[in-house]
Amino acid sequence: MFKKVELQQGVTLYIRKSDQFKTVNFSVKWKSTLDEKKAAARTVLANVLQDSNGKYQTETEFRNKLDELYGTVLYMDVAKRGDTHIVSLNAECVNDEYLAEGGVLDEVISLMQSVIFEPNLVDGQFDEAIVNREKRSVKERIRSVYDDKARYAQKRMLELLRPDSPVSTSTYGKEEDIEALTSEALLATYENMLREDEIDIYIVGDIDEDVMVEKVKSLFAFNGRTVHARPTVRQTVTEQPVEVRHVMEKQEMKQGKLHLGFSTPIAFDHPDYMKMQVANGIFGGFAHSKLFMNVREKESMAYYASSSYSSHYGLLYVTAGIDAELEEKAVSLINAQLLALQQGDITDLELEQTKALLANGIKSAFDSARGQIEVFDQYKELDEHFTADTLIFGWEAVTKKDVQAMASEIMLEIVYLLSGRESK
Template identity: 60%
Template sequence: MFTKIELKKGVNLYIRPTEQFKTISMSFRWTAKLSAKQAASRTVLSNVLQDSNEDYPKQSDLRKALDELYGSVFYMDSGKRGNSHIVSLNMECVNDEYLQTSGVFDEVLNMVSTVIFRPNLKDGKFDETIVNREKRSVMERIRSVYDDKGRYAQKRMLELMRPDHPASISSNGTEEDVQNITADSLVETYEKMLTEDAIDIYIVGDIKQDTIVEKIRTMFDFKEREISYERYENAPIEMKETRQVFEKQDMKQGKLQVGYNTPITFFHKDFPKMQVMNGILGGFAHSKLFMNVREKESMAYTINSVYSANYGILYVLAGIDAQLEEKAVTMIQEQLDAIKTGEVTDLEVDQTVALLANSIRSAFDSARGQIELFDQYKQLDENFNADKLIAEWHEVSLDDIKRMASTIQMELIYLLSGREA
């Protein structure tokens, strides 16, 4: 799918020449060990770097330059995966082959180089006005979780299941960590990111590989670096008795979260089988949870299950009347028990595999989707391609599905409800 070129130790370039798009898409990704403090600082940093730089000291200057480059798209983002925090710089521009003029791609590369190597510094530190503004922006993002009761309930569930663990650490950090960031400390974060992070560079488009490799080597001369931490959490979780936690806020609809533990994680050989099992349980509109708990019994306004393979967690999310919590949990468990005993039709399996395959194929409709997909699955296989994974889904048997369901153990029942409930 992508060709890998090691530019330096710890710095890799992934190229996918294709005539599928009339644009060239790039993504530079810096990956470091996840912690709440570093997540806060790196998220604010990505906002600050996106705002302006030495060549374009105002955000309006940068946006105008992008418009003049035939509407090139540029943005930065941050997120987490496993034990890692990832800062990404993304750029998309029209391919020179489809323009009467040339040099757009080179100008875009120059702009990316400026963003990375020549940020908007004053007296060796970031502009405090910009830093404070972006700190407020990130804190508002963190606070927004409390206004979305579904997201808040999921956050609380993960905190209760995995306290002080990558699964429950926000990719934005905490408000306190954001508040403690200074213009000086942000420079330290920037320098550490450039010199110590694992760097993956992705380029997709109708391009000549040798030419691109030479341009990237010349313009982005990162230093080699040692990558010494584990990107994924592999330690088994010691199971205890199922806990029940009820919390109340001013709200109408109850938010039920049922958390399960499973030893089948992203790197486990049975990972594709668990994906199919989860699809049958609650991953799609034909799933047992949706058809039985929501449609047949009308016990939930919304319901679905999520398989968080990076952390060995599967959880069910449901919007319910709080008084129905006990019945809802019983029905949810009944759907899982039905799968354990093999009460799964060929149609359910076929629909699940078809929808899984469709979701992965649809990612190929965009260069961004191709980059995201490969960036995730290359950890399993540097030669990853969608057909190989789809073939594995097709090979999943009913016995496999029963066995996957049997590995799941209920760990937490969490209900967020209104004060009158």
Template identity: 50%
Template sequence: MFEKIKIAEGVNLYIRPTTQFKTISFSFKFRTALTKQSASQRTVLSNVLQHSNAVYKTNAAYRSALDDLYGAVLYFDTGKKGTQHAFYMNAEVVNEQYLAEDQVLDKMMTMMQTALLQPNLQDGVFLDNIVAREKQIVTERIAAVFDDKTRYAQHRLMQILRPQGAASISANGTVQDVATITATSLYETYQKMLSKDTIDIYIVGDVDVREMAARIQSHFAFTDRMPYTQTIEQVAPQPFDYVREQQVMKQGKLHMGFSTPVAFGDDRFPVMQVLNGVFGGYAHSKLFMNVREKESLAYYASSSYLSHYSLLFVTSGIEPENEDKAYQLIQQQLQAICDGQITARELQQTKAQLKNQLREALDVARGQIEVYDQYKSLKEPFTVENWSAKWEAVTAQEISELAAQIKLQAVYFLSGKGE
């Protein structure tokens, strides 16, 4: 799907030449170990680089220059996956073969080089006023999770399940760690990222592979570094915990966390994906059909599987007085799967949904990048046909046997005061 070219030790370029799109998409992914401090620093850094640079000193000038490139897109972001923190530079520009102008790609790559490698500095560090403003924006973003009760409930559940683990660390960091950032410490983080992070660069579009590789090496002279290796976090089993909290709100949030014996890349990974779909991943699943539709115990009820942490979650919005009924009924749906109560229709629809989701993701360039980035670390080359065949081969018996090994680890219930 992508052709891999080694740029330097720890720096790899992946190019997919295709006529599917009229644009050329880029994604630079810088990866390092996930900690509260690294997440905080790098999230603020993404905001600061997004604001301005040495050539375009104001955000307005920066935005205007992108608009002049036929509405090109260039932005920075951060995220996490397993035990790693990722810093992204993503860009998209119209392929110049569809334009009268023939210097658009060169100008875009120069813009990317400027945005990443020529920051807006004063006395050798970032500007204090820009850092202060972006710190405030990130602080507000982190604090906003409290206002979104569903996100807050999930965040609290993760803290209960993995109090010292990467799973409970926000990709944005913490308010406390953001507060300690200075213009100097942020510039040190920036320099360390450029010189130490593992880098994966993705390009999708109607391009010549060798020519594009030469352009990247010309604009971005990354040096050798020790490749960062993603590790599976070893977490000691936590005793079962049922936590109730109250805030000023109406709808109750019942979130349940289950441990599973399957991590990303395990042989039973496809089985776990289908199991999640049957349990609560889709509108035909047991949680939706029985907890929400049949019994009317929830405004919503669904499950999700976080493969890098080997965790399965159920999230539901309920009336507080239905807490016990919903709690019991949710567990009954998993027990029904353990008992082999899986219809051919549930199995067929789940497999079809998984395949459709994969195809839909690959309909856009960004989706192709993200899917390949996710699956490239597996033992065998990724193809749509290969993964569709893996899902199709999953049997009801395999799902039941796996479901029997899933254990409820923690429950978090958030409700209104006085309920």
């Protein structure tokens, strides 16, 4: 799918020539072991680098330049995957062949070079005013979780289910670590990221691959680095608890947020990974699933009800919006849907609809260059030669007995309810 070019030890270019798009997409990804304090610094750093650089020293100047380049989009973001923290520089620009005058592509690559290698420094340090502003921005992003009660409930459930684990570690770090961050510490984070992180560079578009490889080698002159092996999966499975934990917390709110945490030995690198994806789809992953049809539609017990499979952590979650006094009934009905799967109560329609929706999801992802980059960046950990058809064939091979076997591996560990203060 992508042509792989080793630029330096630990620095890899993945390039895909395609006439599918009229734009050219870039993504530079810095990958390091997930650590909450480092995550705080790296998140603020991403904001600061996106704001301005040595060539365009204000946000306004930088954004005006992007507008001049026919609305080129350039931004940075952060994410986590398993035990890995990822900082990404992403850009998308129109392909020169659709313009009367060329040169846009070269200017965008040059801009990316400035963002990476020419940060906006004052007396050898990041501009303190910009740093403080972006610190406030990241802290507001963290606080926004508390205003979204479903996200907050999920966060609390994970903290209780797997404390001090990557699954409960914030992508953005903690407020106190952001507050304590100095310009000097941010510069050290920047230098460390450029010097030590594993770097993957992606390019997708109708371009001359050989010419682009030479441009990247010339302008993105990263030094080689030793990449230390990081587990792509954190096996979180424990033996079945003697007793499922029940935790209830209260806030000023109306609708109750019910979150259940299940463990499973089937994680991203497990041979049965795709079988578990299908099992989750039938359990609660889609609108035809057992949770949606029975908990929400048939019994009208929940405003919403669904499940999600967090494969990099070997966990499965169920979330439902309920009236708090219905918690016991709701949990019982959710468990009944899992039991039905474990007993082989699976219809042909449920199985076929799930496979079709999984296939449609991967096809939709491949309809955008950004989707191709993100999907490949994840799945190349398993197979660098995979295609959308590889995944679709894998799902198609899953049987009812496979789904039943997967359901039998799913074990409830915690029931968490966030409710209003007047409830119960």
